[in-house]
Amino acid sequence: MGTYWKKNQQRLAPWLFLAPGIAMFALYVIIPIFQSMNISFYEWDGLGDRTWVGMNNYVELMDDEAFYTSLKNNVIWLVLYMLAIPAGLFVALFLNQTVRGIRIYKSLFFFPFVISQVVVGLVFSWFYDPSFGLLNIALMSLGFEAIPVLADETWVTYGIIAAGLWPQTAYCMILYLTGLNAVDPEQIEAARLDNAKGLKMLWYVVLPQLKPATFIAVVVTVIGALRSFDLVSIMTDGGPWGSSRVLAFYMYEQAFGEYGFRMGYGAAIAVILFLIMMVYISAFLFKMYRDEKGR
Amino acid sequence: MFHHPKKLVAGILASTMLAGASFAGELVINTDTSDPAPKAAFEALIAGFEAENPDVKVTWNLFDHEGYKTSIRNFLTADAPDLANWYAGNRMLPYVNAGLFEPVDDVWEENGLTESLASAQGSMTIDGKIWGVPYTYYQWGVYYRKDIFENLGIAVPTNWDEFKAAGKTLTDNGVTPITIGTKYLWTAGGVFDYLNLRTNGYDFHMALTKGEVAWTDERVVATMNNWKELIDAGFFLENHAAYSWQEALAPMVQGDAAMYVMGNFAVAPLKEAGLTDDTLGFFQFPVINPDVPLAEEAPTDTIHIPANAKNKEDAKKFLAYLARADVQTQINDTLGQLPINKDSEVGDDKFLQAGYQMLSSTTGGIAQFFDRDAPAEMAKAGMEGFQEFMVKPERMDKILERLEKVRGRVYK
Numbered sequence: 001m002g003t004y005w006k007k008n009q010q011r012l013a014p015w016l017f018l019a020p021g022i023a024m025f026a027l028y029v030i031i032p033i034f035q036s037m038n039i040s041f042y043e044w045d046g047l048g049d050r051t052w053v054g055m056n057n058y059v060e061l062m063d064d065e066a067f068y069t070s071l072k073n074n075v076i077w078l079v080l081y082m083l084a085i086p087a088g089l090f091v092a093l094f095l096n097q098t099v100r101g102i103r104i105y106k107s108l109f110f111f112p113f114v115i116s117q118v119v120v121g122l123v124f125s126w127f128y129d130p131s132f133g134l135l136n137i138a139l140m141s142l143g144f145e146a147i148p149v150l151a152d153e154t155w156v157t158y159g160i161i162a163a164g165l166w167p168q169t170a171y172c173m174i175l176y177l178t179g180l181n182a183v184d185p186e187q188i189e190a191a192r193l194d195n196a197k198g199l200k201m202l203w204y205v206v207l208p209q210l211k212p213a214t215f216i217a218v219v220v221t222v223i224g225a226l227r228s229f230d231l232v233s234i235m236t237d238g239g240p241w242g243s244s245r246v247l248a249f250y251m252y253e254q255a256f257g258e259y260g261f262r263m264g265y266g267a268a269i270a271v272i273l274f275l276i277m278m279v280y281i282s283a284f285l286f287k288m289y290r291d292e293k294g295r
Numbered sequence: 296m297f298h299h300p301k302k303l304v305a306g307i308l309a310s311t312m313l314a315g316a317s318f319a320g321e322l323v324i325n326t327d328t329s330d331p332a333p334k335a336a337f338e339a340l341i342a343g344f345e346a347e348n349p350d351v352k353v354t355w356n357l358f359d360h361e362g363y364k365t366s367i368r369n370f371l372t373a374d375a376p377d378l379a380n381w382y383a384g385n386r387m388l389p390y391v392n393a394g395l396f397e398p399v400d401d402v403w404e405e406n407g408l409t410e411s412l413a414s415a416q417g418s419m420t421i422d423g424k425i426w427g428v429p430y431t432y433y434q435w436g437v438y439y440r441k442d443i444f445e446n447l448g449i450a451v452p453t454n455w456d457e458f459k460a461a462g463k464t465l466t467d468n469g470v471t472p473i474t475i476g477t478k479y480l481w482t483a484g485g486v487f488d489y490l491n492l493r494t495n496g497y498d499f500h501m502a503l504t505k506g507e508v509a510w511t512d513e514r515v516v517a518t519m520n521n522w523k524e525l526i527d528a529g530f531f532l533e534n535h536a537a538y539s540w541q542e543a544l545a546p547m548v549q550g551d552a553a554m555y556v557m558g559n560f561a562v563a564p565l566k567e568a569g570l571t572d573d574t575l576g577f578f579q580f581p582v583i584n585p586d587v588p589l590a591e592e593a594p595t596d597t598i599h600i601p602a603n604a605k606n607k608e609d610a611k612k613f614l615a616y617l618a619r620a621d622v623q624t625q626i627n628d629t630l631g632q633l634p635i636n637k638d639s640e641v642g643d644d645k646f647l648q649a650g651y652q653m654l655s656s657t658t659g660g661i662a663q664f665f666d667r668d669a670p671a672e673m674a675k676a677g678m679e680g681f682q683e684f685m686v687k688p689e690r691m692d693k694i695l696e697r698l699e700k701v702r703g704r705v706y707k
Contacts, residue, residue: 046368047393060704065697130534151478151536151686239478240536241683258364259666259675261389 033274040267046255050264057268067269070245073157074226074276077246080161081168081225085217088172089210093202095173096180106177113170121234124163125150150236153243160231160244168224172217179213180206215287222280226273247273320609323376325356327363332563336629343625344616351609371395375603377610383418383429383595384663385504385670390599391421397600397607398424399614406615411636415595418663427599428614430623433559433632434650435485435592435664440553441576443470451578455493455521458581462530465553472530474552475685476538483681484665484674486556487522488592493583494518497590497660504668506706510698519695521583523688536682544568556580558594562646563631577649590659593650594667595635676701 005012040057042050061067095106112120127134130148140146149159183206191205207214229248232238238245238253245253247269253259255266328337334357341353356376358366367379371390381387390396403409403425409416415429444451444461447468452458462472477483491500495514502508503515525531532543532552541564546552548568555561565575582589598617600610616622623634628642633651641651654661666674680694 045389045393047372047389047395128537130537148534148537151534237479239480239679239682240686241679256365257675258361259671261368261671 036267036270036274039263040265040271042264044263045261046263047261053264057265060265061268061272066242066245066250069243070247070250070269073244073246076157077161077164077225077228078222080158081164081221081228082218084165084168084172084221085214087165087169088174088217089176091169091173092176092180096177110170110174112167113174115167117167117230118234120163120167121231124159124166124231125235128159150244151240153240156236156240156244160228160235163235164224164228164231168221171220171224175213175217175220176210179210183209219280219284223277226277226280247276320350320606321352321354322378322606322609322613323354323356324378324613325358325363325367325370325376326380327358327360328380329357329359332630336626339629340617340622340626343622344613347616348609348612351612371601371603375601375605377600377604377606378598378613379601380596380598381427382663382667383415383427383597384667386663386667387426387597387599388421388670391426395602396426397602397604398426399428399600399611400425402428402611402614402618406618408618411620411638412618414637414661415635418595419597427597428618429595429597429635430617431627431630431632432593432595432635432654434654435489435556435558435594436580436650436653437578438547438555438557438561438565439576439578440547440550440570440574442574443550443553444576451576452581453579454581454585455583459524459528462525462528466529470550471532471546471552473525473554473556474532474543474546475535475556476532476540476543477535477682477685478537478539478542480675480678480682481664481666482540482543482557483685484678485558485592487518487677487681488662488665489556489580490522490583491515491518492590492592492659492662493580493587494521495584496587497662500590500662501660501668504665504673506670506673506702510695510702515695516691519684519691522684523691526685526688531685536686558592559632559646559650572645577646579653588659589657590662591654591657592662592664593633593654594664670705673698673701673705 039050041052041054043053043056044050091109095102095109099105126132128136128149130136130146130151135149136146147155149155187205187209188201191201196205227248228246229252232244232246232249233252236244238249251266251269251273253266254262254269260266324341326333326337328334337355341355345351345353367381367390370376371379372395375395381390387396403412403416408428412429415432416425419425419427419429439451443449443465447464447470449461449464450457452461465472475482475486488500491503494517499508499514503510503512508515532538532546535543540557540561543555544561544564545568547555548565548570562575579589579591598614600607600614604610617626618636620634620636620638623636624639627634627639631642631644631647633641633647633654641647662668665677669677676698680698684691684694
């Protein structure tokens, strides 16, 4: 034993240090993924016996209007949620100056990310309220018709995304603010001497240095868009008639909702959502791997 | 102390025996009765039971409504209380099928409940066994602004034509006839239930919720067409899909809407908001098809013994106590609802009296509610379809076809 340990110490030590992390990760992430896949082949109400139904849940999914609505909404979320990145960059550039009290302004802009998504959802529900909401009071005073954003199938998803962009912009802003701290002043100085300013300075000198921040911002925004659940649940409960559902919400509804408890079907949705996320996760891992190797 | 394990064990034994001597049993009750009135009713109920059974110590866990619907599944399997509240009809079916509720036929027989609670026996029976004890129910119907009706010279409508005429007078005077908030869907289920019960009758309604009739059946279409008449005439509150049922109370209180198709639990918040017995009234949902006997909607709330309960003996004592006429009188007096026991007294509140008279003279049958009569998945799809229909009535055929597809899958 003693000699084996001495011989292989170098090789074993990292694994020993990794062991607690690996165990946790396996227990709470890896194993549940396979459990979900397994459950998705059964019909199960979470209480009684499971019945093996093979691919039936997936076949049903392919013929389920609600699934396609959720999928479509997820795509809209993914695309529009990206607006948080330029918006966050803009706010960060705006706040990246040394004025008296700037810290207070920074905190105020960061505030929406700190408060709970539930509160964000409620605030925006009132903002959109068809009879006393600020939005419709403003619209009507300009002579437009009131829009019941959250009760209108064409507007509802955009309305919720707008609410989601508020905290997400704050998140991206913080990422860029820290990124801007790391921007090399000498390079800026050098660029100034070469007469670079304005947008050109931003595009050719500042942005390339912010690349790591942009990368993280994209990743958290993509994941944020895919797991957009709380806002949908608070603001519309998936309605009107299910037109604001996203996959994460539909999965919850089917598996744990008041009228759900179809664990197998919910698990099948979870697997599909996982596969979509997997595209981004692999891209992310691939890039990390490449960057590490490049060093 | 580890040197004397025997002493330690003896000490523990002695202390548990002491505890055992002072309490014959501990009774754990889980309920979601967290609103003020139900909470007070249960406090009184438990205090009363403890006074009569000093050897039983009751532990009461109070849950909030939404959380309870998920937690009940966990605690019934993992850490079962001795009693839990739930609902009659199809809502308890999953737990009965999974063997998580205990049949309580003996409680019914020993205490003569088949006699005194006879009206609810049907909705408590699955597979020939009785699965719990009902303690309260409440009527549904139309709550209306009496003062607005009087000012506009509208008499309480008793049939479909009068109902539509009343709506027309109201809209002509800038008042929305019916307020409703369909954000959480079930309110639309109540409207559908009444329209279908009045158009096709109780037996058809039950056959439909049991999955024996196609949603594309022309009788369902007839119900939907009646509904469409109301929608086209601007009967319902605009943008109702954005509101919960509580938010939809506001237009009625402010006098912008005159009626609400609701359960009796709406009376308390309406009165709190300032309406009185003089300004708020109740009437039975009007007749649509005169050939159909009048059926009503009256959901029943119940208490059950989980199959994994530890103290079933005292739990049965509690159920027997809960079923007693005087206890049901008292609990429903606090709840502002109707007792199931036929020997109980109904509170002298005018809405309770109206509901009691209506329900005790009902010949057509008593439905539980759309989401208690139909299985969960059908209920969800159905109510979502109703909400869509109320906003986009032109999609009727598409909606009914979708529901028919769900029916083909749900009832196997």
